[in-house]
Amino acid sequence: MDFGLGEEQVMLKTSARDFLEKECPKQLVRDMIEDEKGYSPELWKKMADLGWLGLAFPEEYGGVGSSFLDLAVLLEESGRALLPGPFIPTVVLSGMPILAAGSEEQKQQFLPQIASGDMIMTLAFMEPSGSLETSGVTVKATPAGEDFIINGTKLFVPDAHVADYLLCVTRTKDGSNKEEGITIFLVDAKTDGIQTEILKTMTGEKLCEVTLNNVAVPKKNILGELDRGWPIMKRVLDEATVAECAWMTGGARWVLETTIEYAKERIQFDGPIGRFQAIQHKLANMTIEVEGATSIMYYAAWAVSENNPELALAASMAKAWCSDAYKHATFEGVQIHGGIGFTWDHDMHLYFKRAKASEVAFGDGDYHREKVAQLLNI
Amino acid sequence: MTGHSEFNEIFLDDVRIPKSLMVGEKNKGWYIAMGTMEFERSGIDRAIGRENTVKDLIKMAQETKRNGHPLSKDPVTRQKLAQFYIDASVLKYTGLRSLTGQLRGERPGPETLIGNLFGYELNQRLQDFAMHLQGPYSRLMRGAKYAIHHGGWQYGFLRSRGNTIETGTSEIKRNIIAQRGLGLPRDPR
Numbered sequence: 001m002d003f004g005l006g007e008e009q010v011m012l013k014t015s016a017r018d019f020l021e022k023e024c025p026k027q028l029v030r031d032m033i034e035d036e037k038g039y040s041p042e043l044w045k046k047m048a049d050l051g052w053l054g055l056a057f058p059e060e061y062g063g064v065g066s067s068f069l070d071l072a073v074l075l076e077e078s079g080r081a082l083l084p085g086p087f088i089p090t091v092v093l094s095g096m097p098i099l100a101a102g103s104e105e106q107k108q109q110f111l112p113q114i115a116s117g118d119m120i121m122t123l124a125f126m127e128p129s130g131s132l133e134t135s136g137v138t139v140k141a142t143p144a145g146e147d148f149i150i151n152g153t154k155l156f157v158p159d160a161h162v163a164d165y166l167l168c169v170t171r172t173k174d175g176s177n178k179e180e181g182i183t184i185f186l187v188d189a190k191t192d193g194i195q196t197e198i199l200k201t202m203t204g205e206k207l208c209e210v211t212l213n214n215v216a217v218p219k220k221n222i223l224g225e226l227d228r229g230w231p232i233m234k235r236v237l238d239e240a241t242v243a244e245c246a247w248m249t250g251g252a253r254w255v256l257e258t259t260i261e262y263a264k265e266r267i268q269f270d271g272p273i274g275r276f277q278a279i280q281h282k283l284a285n286m287t288i289e290v291e292g293a294t295s296i297m298y299y300a301a302w303a304v305s306e307n308n309p310e311l312a313l314a315a316s317m318a319k320a321w322c323s324d325a326y327k328h329a330t331f332e333g334v335q336i337h338g339g340i341g342f343t344w345d346h347d348m349h350l351y352f353k354r355a356k357a358s359e360v361a362f363g364d365g366d367y368h369r370e371k372v373a374q375l376l377n378i
Numbered sequence: 379m380t381g382h383s384e385f386n387e388i389f390l391d392d393v394r395i396p397k398s399l400m401v402g403e404k405n406k407g408w409y410i411a412m413g414t415m416e417f418e419r420s421g422i423d424r425a426i427g428r429e430n431t432v433k434d435l436i437k438m439a440q441e442t443k444r445n446g447h448p449l450s451k452d453p454v455t456r457q458k459l460a461q462f463y464i465d466a467s468v469l470k471y472t473g474l475r476s477l478t479g480q481l482r483g484e485r486p487g488p489e490t491l492i493g494n495l496f497g498y499e500l501n502q503r504l505q506d507f508a509m510h511l512q513g514p515y516s517r518l519m520r521g522a523k524y525a526i527h528h529g530g531w532q533y534g535f536l537r538s539r540g541n542t543i544e545t546g547t548s549e550i551k552r553n554i555i556a557q558r559g560l561g562l563p564r565d566p567r
Contacts, residue, residue, distance in 0.1 A: 126514060128524070129443075130444070130513050130514045130515060131444070131445060133445055135445065135446070155514075155524065156514050156517070197523065199518055199522045199523060199524060200518065200519045200520075200521050200522035200523075200525075200529075201517050201518060201519055201522065202516075202517055202518070202519050202532055202536075203517070205517075207517060207518075209523065209524065276549070276565070277565070278549040278552070278553075279549070327506075331502075331539070334379075334539050334543075335539075335542055335543065335547070335548070338543055338547060339385070339543055339544075341543070342379055342539060342540045342543055343379070344379060344381065348379075349379035349536075352379065352539070353379075353536075356509060356516065356517075356535075357517045360509075360513055360514050360516055360517065361514075364510065364513065366454060366510075
C-alpha cells in the first residue's frame with residue numbers, strides 16, 4: 001500500500017516548482033491579464049522542451065510515457081504558480097481525448113505537435129445555456145458531401161483566440177435520448193466562418209465566445225464515431241475535473257503557506273497575530289481543507305491513471321471538496337492578511353479570483369454533490 | 379482587489395491645527411474614536427439594504443434556468459434563499475431596535491455590534507451566493523459581453539471581501555462583543 005508520491009514524482013514536483021518560481025513570477029501572471037495572447041510563447045516552448053506537454057502521451061507520439069498521476073503533479077505546481085495559458089485546454093481537454101479515441105492518423109497528426117509545443121488546442125463544449133448535460137449540446141453539424149457544416153455558438157471556450165485547432169462538440173442527431181447524436185470534430189481554427197471574441201473575466205483568463213457560421217469540416221476530422229461522441233466527452237469531463245482539482249490544490253496550498261507565514265510575522269497588539277486563538281483556529285480549519293484536498297485529489301488522479309471503476313465518483317468527490325476548500329482558503333487568506341489582503345498589490349486576490357473561477361469550472365460543488373449522490377445510489 | 383481605489387494613506391507632515399478644533403478632552407481621544415465607531419457599527423443602514431439584495435437574488439434564481447427548470451425550483455436553492463430572507467429580516471429588526479435606541483438617546487448596546495457584524499457577514503454570503511446562482515457566468519466581469527446584470531454582482535462580490543476587515547475585523551468585533559458586550563474577561567496576551 002502506497003499512498004504517497006513516488007521518488008520520481010517528488011523529483012518532478014521539486015523541479016517543476018523551481019522552474020516555475022524562476023520562469024513564472026507573479027509579475028508575469030499580472031502582465032498576462034492585460035496581454036493579448038494571455039500566455040508567454042517563450043515559456044510554453046520551455047515547458048515543451050522539459051517534456052511537460054507530452055508528459056502523459058506514449059513515446060511513439062512524441063511523449064514521455066508518464067501517467068495521468070504524474071501529470072497531476074505538474075498541474076498542482078502549475079496551479080500553485082497560477083501559470084497563465086492553455087496548459088489544461090491543450091493537454092487535458094484536447095490531447096487526452098485524441099489519445100483515447102483518435103484514429104492512428106489523428107494521433108500522429110496532433111499528439112507530437114502538442115508535445116513539441118507547436119500546436120495549441122482547446123475544447124469548445126459549453127453553450128450559452130451553461131449546461132454540462134447532453135441536452136446542453138445544441139450546436140448543429142449537418143452532413144454536406146464529404147464535409148459537415150457546423151452552426152452555432154460556443155461560450156467560455158478557454159484560449160480559443162490562440163488555438164490552432166478546436167475540439168468542437170456538436171449535435172448531429174436530435175432524438176429523445178440526448179446522449180445519442182453527439183459528435184466531436186477536430187476543427188482547424190483558421191476555417192472560414194469561425195469568429196472568436198474574448199470575454200472580460202474576473203481572473204483575466206481568456207475565455208472566449210466562438211461563433212460558428214457555416215463552418216465546413218471534413219468527415220475525416222470526426223474524433224471517434226459519428227453520433228457516438230458522448231462517451232468520449234464523459235471521460236474528458238472526468239479527467240478535466242481532476243486536472244482542475246490538481247490546479248486548485250496547488251493554489252490552495254500556496255494560500256495556506258503564505259497565510260501561516262503572515263500570521264507568524266505580522267505584529268499587532270504586542271506580538272504576532274498568529275498567537276490569537278481565532279487566527280489559529282482559522283488556520284487549522286484551512287489545513288483540514290487543504291490537506292483533505294490533497295488526499296482526495298491524488299486519489300482521483302490515481303483512479304484516472306488506473307482506469308479504476310470508481311473514477312467518476314472520485315472525480316466528483318474531489319471537485320466538490322476542492323471547490324469549497326480553495327474558496328474557503330482564499331476567503332480566510334484575505335481575512336487574516338487584513339487590509340493588505342484586500343489590496344491589488346498583494347498577490348492574494350490573484351488566487352482568490354482563481355478559486356472562484358475554478359469553483360464553477362466543470363461543475364460546482366452542488367453539481368458534483370448531486371453526482372456523488374447518484375453514483376452512490378442514494 | 380476590485381481594481382478601485384477607496385482606501386487611502388494620509389501622510390501628516392507638521393500639520394498645525396488650532397486648539398479650538400480639538401474634539402473632547404486632550405488625551406481622551408481613543409474613547410471618543412471608539413464611541414464614534416460604536417455608532418458607525420450600529421449598522422442601521424444595513425437594515426433595509428440586505429432585504430433588497432435578497433429580493434434581487436430571488437429574482438435572479440427565478441430568471442435563471444438550469445437543465446430546463448428555474449433555479450428557484452431547485453430544493454437546495456430554495457432552502458438557501460429562504461434562509462437568506464430570514465437572515466435579512468433578523469438583520470432588519472435588529473437594526474430597527476438599534477435605531478429606536480438612538481432615537482431615544484440611549485448609547486448603542488450589544489445589539490448594535492451584532493447588527494454590524496452579522497450584516498457584513500451576511501452580505502459576503504449573499505454576494506458569494508449570487509456568484510453561485512450565475513454558475514459559469516460568474517466568471518464574467520463588468521463590461522463583458524454576456525455578463526449578467528452588467529457584471530454588477532461581480533463588483534459587489536469582490537468588494538464584499540473588505541466588509542469583514544473594514545470598521546474593525548470580524549475577529550476583533552467578536553472579541554468586543556464578548557468583552558464589552560458580555561463582560562467576559564480578556565484573553566491573556
